[in-house]
Amino acid sequence: MDIEVYGEYKKTAWCPGCGNHDVMKAVRQALAGLDLAPNRVAHVSGIGQAAKAPHYIDLNGFNGLHGRGLPPAQAIKLCNPELTVIAQSGDGCNYGEGGNHFLAAIRRNVDMTLLVHDNQIYGLTKGQASPTTPEGQITKSQPDGVRNAPFNPIAVAVAMKCSFVARSFSGNTPHLVKMIQLAIQHKGFALVDLFSPCVSFNKVNTFGWYKQRCQELPEDYDPTDWAAAMQVAQEFGERIPIGVIYRNDRPSLDASLPVLQKGPLGRQPVDRDGLRALMQSYT
């Protein structure tokens, strides 16, 4: 698929230099590489700067509420398994407001991809701490430094045996493209926590900061080794490992529903004879 088919939007609400521009470029490349036609993809988001993504790429889109991107994304797959479902949103949307949905989505294991633009700050609301902001970091709303311990999405996802867990960085396009493609190809719930620096409100976790720390996992790393993945998930310091950290082959929920073998639910007719028989069961 020609990358031009997904459109290119010069006018966005993102700041110049924002990591989101690079993420969108990587998403286009990933989709083109997988030969996914724009109408075969349902692209879902919540609210936040990253969540404006559906407006800046030519795919089917569902821009829902803050923190609530995952529920409709999963339902879309459960109603039309023929669509490739991709959700994009920020760390605040997925790990803060939508935390319960994040945990439930890991457990439910619907075949879909979640791209979390993780910039460790709230950008759209102008610089408050996010769930992934490091302890002690001074922000406008946390002038004495963040007191809450940061949320470790990778460790949580691996601990819950999320069927696919990867980390990447907007500054490493080839790596990010590969992670997005592997996530889409994975049959199950796939999380890609990707660093996408906020140039306006996070002066600590900058492009350079991530560039210096992100290191690809060695070639011989085995992502099916859960205990090893738990170790890797703890690393967040001078070195931050990127790559596929954990995966398993637990069957996805949509694959286990016989009714979905018959295609999209929306087009399936009312089974009137079945309903008549059902009414008889009440007599």
Added chain:
Amino acid sequence: MSHTGRNIVIGGEAGQGLVTIGQMLTKALIRSGYEVVVSQDYMSRVRGGHNTYSIRVHDAPIAAPAEAMDVLVALNQETVSLHKHELSESGIVILDAGLDPEGTRAVPVPFKDVASRPIFENVAALGVLGSLLGVDRPTMEGLVRETFGKKGDEVVGQNMKVLDDAWKWAEAHRASCAALPAPRGPKGRMMLHGNEAIALGALAAGVKFCSFYPMTPATSVAQELITKGRKLGVVVEQAEDEIAAINMALGATYTGAKALVPTSGGGFALMTEGVSLAGVMEAPVVIVLAQRPGPATGLPTRTEQADLNLALYAGHGEFPRAILAPATIEDCFHLTHAAFDLTERFQTPVFVLTDQYLSDSYRAVVPFDLDALPPVAEPDFSPGGGPKFKRYKRYELTESGVSPRKVPGFTETLVLADCHEHTEQGNITEDADLRNAMNDKRLRKGEGLRALCIPPRVSGDANPDLLLVCWGSSEGPVAEAAVLLRAKGRSVGVMSFTQVWPLDPAQFLPALQAAKEVVCVEGNATGQFARLLRQETGFEVSRTLLRYDGRIFTPKWLAERLG
């Protein structure tokens, strides 16, 4: 039979099997051709407490529960103590010979002799009841065989023997209780409660997706779809919370699958942002809001009509909606079916507003004629229209306010559903003129909804001195209270609203103005519907008659207060 029929009440602790006895007796009565109104009164606990299952039975149509108990089956001493003053003049108490009848007219049953083990006592009670009431014995035997058939011939045989022994024992005591008169109703009717009828109405409309978080009294809607709807191709997902439930439903309707979310007040409160999303996204969704008394956890297993304002105003911003309020089990079916058509047609949320009483109330219902149902609107599944791989005008400005709704994946054009104010293609906009145009477009759909609104049902005397206004499940008790008042020579009419929003005053205002006295009967403390009537028409009812103790309206309760 007396003009109120016979009221049979089974009382005991949760876990004693009173619902099993009640349901089997109800089914036997319906199969025999009787009319029933079941009301269930239970506490929010798994075991213990005090619960009742009441069956009002009649050989002629009835529409409300009764108060005075004609037959009280007491499964424990507490039931006798609590209800002995509620017995009718000829009322009897059926109880174990070991319990104290406390001065009531009692039929003490030696359950230990009739049932070899305590597990059989429910069937023994059923045998005694069936015999005393004169229920057709082969009907009862067939039911026992069906109920225990899955457990094998031996279990069936044991239960049949207990039924036989109990029946024979009771024959000797038949004088204590007059048998029911011969039934007159048709055979082949369903034993159905409100939530089951809602599930059937949804299935008939083509529901394909239901997301829910369990909450009394709405849970059985989803449970019906799980137990029986799955075979008909419905995906039911228990969500992590009600917020997820409604947002999932919006994802489902985006794909063209009709979606239902059943909940009660507390759960619905969590859904309100999702309702607003459905409003701006112009996403269809049917919300079943089964009311119970609040605020907050309130009286979790009882009944009330106090969430009208919540349904009416839930969700920030302004957008159209419709609220249907079934009064009968048949309404539950037909209005749920209609709700799907309205939500698909106008692409905005539609409510089915019911309550615990109606949710749990079994009645005898003729199977619904599926061929007679009007068609339900659908999105545009066609492949044509719209630019290839570019967004079509999902929110095209139209005269009716309704835009063409295409379905992702069925076409090469792209569908963008959005939560912001948006352009016709669904893109974020902050343009003031476009904002006005889009808001006006959405609100125009409200006019379309108003043009289709269901007029209130009017019954009783024409041009009455006293006009009783009610909505939702109060209709049955109110109509029967009107009968009691007319028997005393009063001129009484009933106006029952099964759609409470939007309202079309032309349908009812002249009748309200013509009546000498208008009393609005509602199951809440502030007269929410009376206020809505005044807001929409300027008409002020003479007075309200309100009940908010969590208990069901009965004709007697109403007639006493309407003098």
